[in-house]
Amino acid sequence: VFADRLRVLGPDHPDTLNTRANLAYRRGEAGYPAAAVAAFEEVFADRLRVLGPDHPDTLNTRANLAYRRGEAGCPAAAVAAFEEVFADRLRVLGPDHADTLTARANLAYWQMQLSNGTSA
Template identity: 50%
Template structure:
């Protein structure tokens, strides 16, 4: 596997594969409990993904979900829940309710009033809680 440093140097910091590599590394940091490295890298990667790929690109939406999960793991529900709610709304609008990314985002949150896990998070955000905050959305590189 090509390292993040090599990807950045060869492909450039804005290449989609570099962004993918950064997202996946940040997700590995989060899953290993290193939130001090994960959160800043996820924030920077999300900012760059929104600028390069656009806010509605599936990888950008996945990066946003991973950042929400990192905030949740860090105990920052004030950031985690609104970010997850916004991401779910955007996934449903852009990708549709049955897209794999939408399903993953939806599976990460459930509403206390909805045992099926298909909660309308926009209507009752105070009852939103994470269902599966540990898993991350990772992506394969293009080349």
């Protein structure tokens, strides 16, 4: 699917970027958090360039990247990233939006992991 979307739609089309984000997510789900981090970093750079910092897809990519960093053994990086994601979602989406609440919950989760000296 990715190869076809890249060929037909181009690298910056939202559907191509979504496919890349899905592939990154699945790498993490398959137990390869470091590979997921690398893939999400690339998708984030492109979404930031194409969609801007406040687009929901860019914010979602940042959140996924933060979570996978924690899973890759870097809970401090996950905390720092979720502090920023939460602040931006709060500013862009408001305090009651589901994505804002999820970011706050993920921040608390990684703060707990960091204080316990563990990762997921």
